[in-house]
Structures are given as structure tokens and as C-alpha cells.
Amino acid sequence: MARKILLVNDHIEGLANIDVYRRNGGYAAVEKALKTMTPDAVTEEVKKSGLRGRGGAGFPAGMKWSFLAKPPGVPRYLVCNADESEPGTFKDRYLMERNPHSLIEGMIVSSFALGARTSYIYIRGEYYYVLQILEKAIAEAYEVGLLGKNIMGTDFSLDLYVQPGGGAYICGEETGLIESLEGKRGNPRIKPPFPAVVGVWGCPTVVNNVETIAAVPHIVNMTGDEYAKIGIGRSTGTKLISASGHINKPGVYEIELGLPVEEFIYSDAYCGGISEGRSLKAVVAGGSSVPVLPAELILKTAAGEPRLMSYESLSDGGFATGTMLGSGGFIVYSETACMVRNLWNFSRFYHHESCGQCSPCREGTGWMEKILHNIESGHGKVTDLDLLVDICKKIEGNTICPLGDAAAWPVASHIRHFREEFEYHINNPEKVKDPRHCEKQPFVRKAQSNPA
Amino acid sequence: MAEQKEIKFSEESLKVALSLMRRYPVGKQKSAMLPLLHLAQAEFDGWLSVPVMNYVASLLEIKPVEVYEVASFYSMFNLKPVGKCLLEVCHTSPCWLNGADELVQHLQKKLNIKVGETTADGMFSLKTVECLGSCGTAPMLQCGSKYYEKLTHDKMDELLDQFKQKGERPTYLDPLQ
Incomplete structure (x- = not known):
């Protein structure tokens, strides 16, 4: 039986309304945390839960909270990253659209734990x-005293505001987001100092x-220990x-x-198999930034074990034969x-979204896009593939923020796993002129021999 | 010299703008930049002219260049006039896999313009954009605040007719239905 937490009430009509949300157990965690727990006790539960950042990096959330500097007399802030822009990712939108109060409840409980008075x-x-x-839901919460001064009669007060971005992928990076706010x-900032100290x-x-943030109320309600029992290993x-x-x-x-990844792709409870009865070629498992894997490596690890939807199993084999869970954009x-x-x-996406601060990313993403466009349109050269790999190496690790890495990893992995297809394009310029050539004549890969 | 209309928010928008500025600590009103630019773009014909940006700078009590550098950074702000209906078609991978390129071609043919252009009657502008977070309902486009998803060419044609009949400029600030 599939375990549901965040979407447990997803079937309920009108859940975006505060009364419906409350009738179904909503805001119980606010009452529990504010009336019976200390802020540190809430943080402790989040630590025990093993909850890892769901934006893509997978860093333990409780540990991130514990890094927050608390100099006296200086306000602290909680900022929710709802900039969801990673290609292939639309889960936050779904959650906020259907269940906005679950995010607001999470913001209240998390702000309480962190000592933030404005979020x-x-x-x-x-x-x-x-x-x-969200604005409508926030207004509802203010109306019943769940936001504003002295929430539920306690001495905890919180103001919550929403701010729109302006269309820039880079603002999903936390220091880029702060600049934009x-x-x-x-433009992302050089770290350190980290936002936990200077945000x-x-x-x-x-x-x-x-x-x-939406997971936090559930952790408070069920306790961190119970939450940690769900999932597998360190992927709780x-x-x-x-x-x-x-x-x-x-x-x-x-x-x-x-x-298991195989169940996720083929079960009717999830993806329901490949469309038009075709066969699986590849998967990008965690948003466009993570390495692509060919069918045989997404279904099984290099050691022949079934691949699971978890942080550890998806990254098994490193970048040679593995990938990352990332944002969960599958x-x-x-x-x-x-x-x-x-x-x-x-590559066009990353070139478009590079903020332009660091030359390796600003120039490199443009070069990669141009070279790849040449290959795709039948004007590629045999030396292009090595050139692309070389550019990747020069971007990776040489930029202020991870956008450079995010632009390089897909290039390196596509060439690593599908080199023959790239070579075919370069050697058969006439055959690839039609942009839909693969639909008419699927390129059949030879069996994976020796992944670089 | 042509007579220049004074750039000023309507009373209602000005009220919204001032309340948005109060969402930030005292002295940090510059933080309201993006919300104010959205407001301005919606009010002043769908794009940000230099006088409009100067007006926003005066409200935020900052230098005009601080507004220009922000407006030019974010893809949602138009620094040139656009048609009444700005059709923003997502063409990133998941949409491409589901026919975004064909949708763009269809629109180009139907409207007789290329990506980046506006129809002669000023009704439609066509733009391709990067991932809008609608990958499970591809192909799609955004017009004003709304997402139009799982588009077929027939559905697209109907939509164009609807836009034409309405003849209004949808904006990002349009309230929910």
C-alpha cells in the first residue's frame, strides 16, 4: 500500500478553503507546536525525522536549521523557495494550487522553530x-488568528508574505533568490558567508x-521518529x-x-508505462540538471541490483553509471x-538562464548550445564531442553557484551514454535534417559496453 | 514633440503598490521592485517603457538605473511594446517531447508571424519561453496569468478565436475565475 503524507487529503474537494482544511486535521501541528513544544524541540523532531531538502540538493533540513545564527536583537527570516523552475518539475505548483494551507501551516511551524517573526x-x-x-489562503489564516499577532493566544506572532519573481531560473538558487527578494x-552570492549567517x-x-516546509507539520504531528520509519535508509x-x-x-x-524505479515507470498507479506501447530509451530522473541514464541503467544499477527511487540508490555508481534524485522531475x-x-x-535552457556573472558559465553554456545545434542540424564535426567534454570540465566547479555544474552534467552524461547517437548525427548529416527523424527511424543503441 | 501622457498609477494600483512596499522592513522598500514592475506592466500596456521604469524608481526612492538593470534581467518584463495577447509557448524538453515545436510552427503559420514578432493588427505577439512547470500537461502556453495546457492545434485555433473576440489584454494580475 502506497504511503501518502503530503497528498493524503488530495482527493478532498475544496481543500484550499481553510474550513475544509481544518475539518481534515489542518493546523493541528500549529496548535501542538506553539502550545506544547519549544522551538528547539520542533527543530529536534525535524532532525530526528531525517527529512532532506526536497528542492534538489537533499541536504538534511534539521541540520540546515541548526546552522542558523541567532545574534540577539537581529531579526531572522524564513524564506520559502517556490521558484520551481527546474525543467521537468511541477510538484510545488501542484501542492500549492491544491493545498495552499499545508504550506502556510508549515511556514508557521517552521518560523516558530527558527524564531522568525516575518517570513x-x-x-x-x-x-x-x-x-x-496563496494570498487568498493567507488572508483566511489572518482572519482566524493563525497569522498575525499572538497566534492561537500564544506569544508567537508571525507575518507571512508572498513575493513573485520575474522569470529567472537562477532565482531558485538560494542566494540568487535572496538577491531577487x-x-x-x-546574481548568486559568493559563499561563505552562508545565508544562515548573512541572508x-x-x-x-x-x-x-x-x-x-509542507512536510514539517506532518513530522510534528507524527513525531520525527515515526517519520524516519517511512522510506528506506537515509532516504526517509x-x-x-x-x-x-x-x-x-x-x-x-x-x-x-x-x-523500485521499474514499478514507478510501468505500474498503473504511477506513470502507467511508455506511451504508444513503445520501449523505454532513457530517463532524466531528477530534473534536467541531473545526469541522464539509459534504460538499462535506470532500471538496474551497474551491479545488477534493482534501482530504487531514493537518494542513495539513484546515485549508486556515481556519475559513471548513476544519477541523482534531485528535485524529482522525472x-x-x-x-x-x-x-x-x-x-x-x-543546453539552450542553461545558456538562456545563466546569470552571466562567471565567465566559464556565461561563455561555456553559449558555446555548448552552438556546438550542439550544429551537430543536431547536420553540421557537426568529429572533434566536437571531445570539445564539449572539455568545455564541461572547464565549467564544472569553476563557478559561484551550481548552475555551471547543472549545465555541464547533462552534456557530459548524454555523451557518456549516447556517444554513438552523437557520432551518427555527425557522420550522417543528410539523415538527421528532419527534426523528427528519430520518430520515423528510431536510433537503436548498441548494448552498453564500457561506460567511461 | 508629441504630448506625453503623465505616467502615474491609478488610485487603486497606487494603494496596492504602497501596501506591497510595507511588506518589507523600513528602508528596504526596494524589495518591492518585482511586484511593482508586474503591477506597472499590467497597467501600462503590457510593457515597461523608460518613463514607466522611472516612475517605479521614484516610488521606490531609488535611482532609475537600479530599475533598468532589474527589468532587463528577468524574462517576464517586456522592454518593447507587445501585442494585446502575448502568447508564451514553452519549448523546453518535456514540452518539446509532446509537440511544442509543432505548436509553434502552427502558430507562426496561423498568425503569419515569426517567434518574436507581433501581428499587424497588434493583437498577438508570439514568444517561446523556457520551462513553465507544466511538463505533465504539455504542450502549453501562458497568456496573461493563465496557463493553457494539453493544447492540440484545434484547441489552439479555438483559443485564438476566443482571444480575438474578447479583444482585451490579459495580464499577470488578472484575478482568478
Whole structure:
């Protein structure tokens, strides 16, 4: 039986309304935390739960909270990262649209734990209609005294505001987000100092993803120890997966971490198999930034073990034969997908979204896009592939923020696993002129021999 | 010289703008930049002219260049006039896998413009954008605050007719239905 936590009430009509939300157990965690627990006790439960950041990095949330500096007389801030922009990811939107109060409840409990008196939800500008849903829910919460002064008659007060972005992927990076919240270009900051010490307006700040914050009330309600029993190993709890691409049932699914990838792709409870009865070619498991894996490596690890939907299992084998859980943006490619065109598409994205601060990323992403466009349109050279790998190496680790890595990893992994397809493009320029050539004549890979 | 209309928010928008600025600590009103730019773009014909940006700078009590550098950084702000309906078609991988390129081609043919152009009657502008977080309901486009998802070419044609009949400029600030 699939375990549901975040979406347990997803079937209930009108859940975005505060009365419906409360009738179904909503805001119980606010009452429990504010009336019976200390802020440190809440943090302790989150630590015990093993909850890891759901935005992509997977860093333990409780530990991140414990890094927050608490100099006397200086305000502290909690900022929710709702900038969801990683291609293939749409889970936060789903959660906020259908259950906005679960995020607000999480913001109240988390702000209490961190000692924040004003908190912000930074939402990507394109989700303006979701912002309106949140504003409405926040107004409802103010009306019944769940936000504002002396929440539920306690001495804890909190103001909560939503701020829209302006359309920039880079603002999902926490220091880019902070810059943007301050009304500037979203150029990421050099770390250290980390936001936990110097964040928004120079004050200590915690930035957490929507899904992370929405999990906190459930942890408070069931206790951290109980939450830690769900999932597998250090991948505790459940995760929202955004499934898209060539599958029969695209959508957002909540899975208990540890679910076999094969079950996720083929079971009718989840993706429902590959569309049009075709066969699986590749998967990008955690948003466009994580390495792509060919069918045989996403279903089984290099050691032949079944691959599971967990932080550890997906990264088994390192980047040579593994990938990452990332944001849970699960993009599925059937045999008809051209991996060269896909990579060109990804590279165009990163070139478009590079903030331009660091030369390796600003220039490198542009070069990669151009070279890949040449290959895809039948103007590639044999030396291009080594050149691409070389550019990747020069970007990776040489930039202020991880966008550089995020741009390099797909390139390196597409070439690592689909080199023959790239070579085919370079050697058969006439055959690849039609952008849909792979649909008409799927490129059949030879068996994986020796992954570089 | 043509007579220049004074750039000023309506009374209602000004009230909204001032309340948005109060969401931040005293002296940090610059933080209201992005919300104010959205407000301004919605009010002033869907784009940010230099006088409009100067007006926002005066409200925030900052230098105009601080507004220009922000407006030019974010993809949602138009620094040139756009048609009444700005059709923003997502073309990132998951949408591409589900026919975004064909949708763009269809729109180009139907509207007789290329990506980045506006129809002669000023009704439609066509733009391709990167991932809008609608990958499970691809292909899709955004117009104003709304997402139009799982688009077929027939559905697209109907939508264009609806937009034309309405003849209004949808904005990011349009209230929910």
C-alpha cells in the first residue's frame, strides 16, 4: 500500500478553503507546536525525522536549521523557495494550487522553530495565479488568528508574505533568490558567508523548498521518529515526483522513498508505462540538471541490483553509471526521442538562464548550445564531442553557484551514454535534417559496453 | 514633440503598490521592485517603457538605473511594446517531447508571424519561453496569468478565436475565475 503524507487529503474537494482544511486535521501541528513544544524541540523532531531538502540538493533540513545564527536583537527570516523552475518539475505548483494551507501551516511551524517573526514565500512570477491562491489562503489564516499577532493566544506572532519573481531560473538558487527578494538581479552570492549567517538584508536566513516546509507539520504531528520509519535508509519519508515525457499517465505522484524505479515507470498507479506501447530509451530522473541514464541503467544499477527511487540508490555508481534524485522531475524518453536534440534543448535552457556573472558559465553554456545545434542540424564535426567534454570540465566547479555544474552534467552524461547517437548525427548529416527523424527511424543503441 | 501622457498609477494600483512596499522592513522598500514592475506592466500596456521604469524608481526612492538593470534581467518584463495577447509557448524538453515545436510552427503559420514578432493588427505577439512547470500537461502556453495546457492545434485555433473576440489584454494580475 502506497504511503501518502503530503497528498493524503488530495482527493478532498475544496481543500484550499481553510474550513475544509481544518475539518481534515489542518493546523493541528500549529496548535501542538506553539502550545506544547519549544522551538528547539520542533527543530529536534525535524532532525530526528531525517527529512532532506526536497528542492534538489537533499541536504538534511534539521541540520540546515541548526546552522542558523541567532545574534540577539537581529531579526531572522524564513524564506520559502517556490521558484520551481527546474525543467521537468511541477510538484510545488501542484501542492500549492491544491493545498495552499499545508504550506502556510508549515511556514508557521517552521518560523516558530527558527524564531522568525516575518517570513516570505518567493514564488516564480509565472505562477502568478498560484500566488493569488496563496494570498487568498493567507488572508483566511489572518482572519482566524493563525497569522498575525499572538497566534492561537500564544506569544508567537508571525507575518507571512508572498513575493513573485520575474522569470529567472537562477532565482531558485538560494542566494540568487535572496538577491531577487531584495529587489535586485538574481546574481548568486559568493559563499561563505552562508545565508544562515548573512541572508536577506544581511540577517540570518533559512531558505527551504515548498515540499520540505509542507512536510514539517506532518513530522510534528507524527513525531520525527515515526517519520524516519517511512522510506528506506537515509532516504526517509515520501517524495513528490513530477512525471512527464513519453508516459501514459504524466502527473504528480507521492511515493514512499525506496519504490523500485521499474514499478514507478510501468505500474498503473504511477506513470502507467511508455506511451504508444513503445520501449523505454532513457530517463532524466531528477530534473534536467541531473545526469541522464539509459534504460538499462535506470532500471538496474551497474551491479545488477534493482534501482530504487531514493537518494542513495539513484546515485549508486556515481556519475559513471548513476544519477541523482534531485528535485524529482522525472522525464521519460521513449525510443523515438532524439537524445542529441534533447541535449541541445537542455543546453539552450542553461545558456538562456545563466546569470552571466562567471565567465566559464556565461561563455561555456553559449558555446555548448552552438556546438550542439550544429551537430543536431547536420553540421557537426568529429572533434566536437571531445570539445564539449572539455568545455564541461572547464565549467564544472569553476563557478559561484551550481548552475555551471547543472549545465555541464547533462552534456557530459548524454555523451557518456549516447556517444554513438552523437557520432551518427555527425557522420550522417543528410539523415538527421528532419527534426523528427528519430520518430520515423528510431536510433537503436548498441548494448552498453564500457561506460567511461 | 508629441504630448506625453503623465505616467502615474491609478488610485487603486497606487494603494496596492504602497501596501506591497510595507511588506518589507523600513528602508528596504526596494524589495518591492518585482511586484511593482508586474503591477506597472499590467497597467501600462503590457510593457515597461523608460518613463514607466522611472516612475517605479521614484516610488521606490531609488535611482532609475537600479530599475533598468532589474527589468532587463528577468524574462517576464517586456522592454518593447507587445501585442494585446502575448502568447508564451514553452519549448523546453518535456514540452518539446509532446509537440511544442509543432505548436509553434502552427502558430507562426496561423498568425503569419515569426517567434518574436507581433501581428499587424497588434493583437498577438508570439514568444517561446523556457520551462513553465507544466511538463505533465504539455504542450502549453501562458497568456496573461493563465496557463493553457494539453493544447492540440484545434484547441489552439479555438483559443485564438476566443482571444480575438474578447479583444482585451490579459495580464499577470488578472484575478482568478
